[in-house]
Amino acid sequence: MDGSIIDIKRFTLHDGQGIRSTLFLKGCGLRCAWCQNPEGLETGINLWYLETQCIRCGVCVESCPSDALRMDGESHPFIQINRQRCTLCGDCVAACPTTALSFDGRVISAAAAAETLLRDVEFYRQSAGGITISGGDPLVQPDFAIEVLEICRKAGVHTAIETCLFGNYETLERFVPCTDLFIVDLKLDDSALHLEYTHRDNKLIKRNYAALARRGVELLTRIPLIPGITATESNISALARFIREENPGARVEFVNFNPLARNKYALMNRSTEFFDGMVPLSASGIDALQKILESEGLVVVRDHTRSSGRSEVA
Numbered sequence: 001m002d003g004s005i006i007d008i009k010r011f012t013l014h015d016g017q018g019i020r021s022t023l024f025l026k027g028c029g030l031r032c033a034w035c036q037n038p039e040g041l042e043t044g045i046n047l048w049y050l051e052t053q054c055i056r057c058g059v060c061v062e063s064c065p066s067d068a069l070r071m072d073g074e075s076h077p078f079i080q081i082n083r084q085r086c087t088l089c090g091d092c093v094a095a096c097p098t099t100a101l102s103f104d105g106r107v108i109s110a111a112a113a114a115e116t117l118l119r120d121v122e123f124y125r126q127s128a129g130g131i132t133i134s135g136g137d138p139l140v141q142p143d144f145a146i147e148v149l150e151i152c153r154k155a156g157v158h159t160a161i162e163t164c165l166f167g168n169y170e171t172l173e174r175f176v177p178c179t180d181l182f183i184v185d186l187k188l189d190d191s192a193l194h195l196e197y198t199h200r201d202n203k204l205i206k207r208n209y210a211a212l213a214r215r216g217v218e219l220l221t222r223i224p225l226i227p228g229i230t231a232t233e234s235n236i237s238a239l240a241r242f243i244r245e246e247n248p249g250a251r252v253e254f255v256n257f258n259p260l261a262r263n264k265y266a267l268m269n270r271s272t273e274f275f276d277g278m279v280p281l282s283a284s285g286i287d288a289l290q291k292i293l294e295s296e297g298l299v300v301v302r303d304h305t306r307s308s309g310r311s312e313v314a
Contacts, residue, residue, distance in 0.1 A: 003144030004043050006105045006136065008116050011123070016160040016181055016220075018129025021117045023148065025133060026105050027140030029166035031199040032187065033274050034226045036261045039104035040136035046104045047086060047093070048267055051077045054100040063095035077269065104268075110147035117148070118155055130158025130180070139167035142174060149178040162222075165208040166200055172208055182212060183220045187230050189238035197229060206242065213247040220301070221252045225281050225289070231257070236289045244296040252293050253301040256280045 006024040015022045027043035028035075035041065039048075056078055061069045068085035069092060071078065079101070093101050117131045124130050131152050138145035138161045149159045160181035165172065175182075186209065187202075188194040194202040212219060221243055225231040243250050262275040281289075290300045 001110050001144050001147050002107050003110065003113070003141045003148075004045060004105055004107050005113065006037060006040050008113065010116075010120055012132070015132035015134060015162060016130060016158070016183065018127035018158075019120070019123045020129045020132050020160075021120055022132045022134050023113055023117060025136040025138055025141050025145060028135055028137045028164070029140060029200065030137075030164050032224075033197050034224065034229070034257070034261070036258055036264075037136065038261070038264055038268060038270065043136075043140065045088060045106065046268075047081060047083075047088060048102050048104050049077055049079050049081060049269075050100050050102070050267055051079070053098045054078055055098055057097065059095045059097065060092040060101055063091045065089065065091060110144055110151065114148050114151035117152060118157065121155060121157060124157055128158070130160060132160040132162060132183070134162040134183075137163050137166070138175070139163055139165075139171055142167075142171050146174060146178055149175070153178050165205045165212075167204075167208070169208055169211055172212070176215060176217060179217070181218045181220060183222060184209060184212070185222045185224065186239055186243070187224060187226075189235055189242055193229075193235075206246075210246045213250075219247060219250060221247070221250055222255050223252060224255045224257070225286065226257055227278050227281065231281055231285070231289065233289070233292065236292045240293045240296040240298060243293075243298060249297055249299065251299045251301055254286055254289065256286065 004026040006026055008021060008023050010021045012020050012022045024037065024040060026040050028041050031041065058071050060079065061071050066085045066087050068082045070080040072080060093103060133145050133148060152159050158180050159178060160183055161175060161179050162183040164185045188197060191201045191203060223230060223239060243252065257278060257280045259275065259278060259280065262272045265272045293300050
């Protein structure tokens with residue numbers, strides 16, 4: 001089976017224990033305002049233009065058989081993409097001498113994805129590591145993700161998925177036999193705020209979390225620390241109570257805000273206004289939130305940063 005992916009990153013250290021490789025899928029059920037991998041929201045493949053790498057040679061415009069590119073020295077960005085005309089043939093990507101034009105993902109078979117993930121199996125065994133499927137979200141492409149997980153499990157490799165749990169439980173349950181670790185993102189406890197910032201309420205997510213906890217699967221709960229939104233005492237307190245009630249003694253990991261995501265939005269010609277003035281939480285700020293979790297008997301994992309689906313662009 002084929003699936004659409006952002007990328008495969010080898011030798012990651014923060015998507016589960018040990019040395020790992022992470023497969024980043026395209027497609028997500030949420031639309032978080034702070035999404036770190038906005039190129040993974042949709043399952044489709046799109047064309048990116050990085051103006052800072054463009055030498056304005058015009059070769060891409062000449063190579064396009066659909067007349068979908070226009071060069072204008074007075075415009076910003078310099079190369080204009082007519083996405084209605086663009087057929088994603090890739091001629092401009094192949095022609096560009098500086099990789100200023102590229103695709104935000106690719107289609108790959110489950111077998112080929114697993115083959116890449118299993119290239120470092122000896123490192124996984126030596127470090128108690130394995131492979132992780134992230135995104136996007138694996139629940140959006142379940143057949144593809146499960147096939148990859150099953151191949152890796154048959155090879156004796158530890159498997160993990162990272163998910164926001166926005167999907168029907170019947171789909172989620174299919175992952176249980178082939179997944180050793182569920183890394184679950186919980187963002188906001190208040191349903192109205194969750195709807196405001198992710199375009200979905202959190203009732204389904206909470207039901208799925210409780211159901212997974214009852215199944216006794218290994219869970220690592222992650223909370224993204226978005227200044228003034230998720231990283232507030234009231235939200236962390238409410239999430240801590242929910243986690244304690246459904247999964248007593250759970251391991252919880254904070255993921256601090258990463259300002260580099262702003263560059264991806266600029267690359268996609270999307271507004272970066274949301275990120276204005278936002279900075280990562282200080283160590284003392286995280287310490288204060290950690291005490292809230294620990295007061296509910298939860299175990300806090302520190303010093304982790306979530307991997308990104310593509311190399312960050314400066």
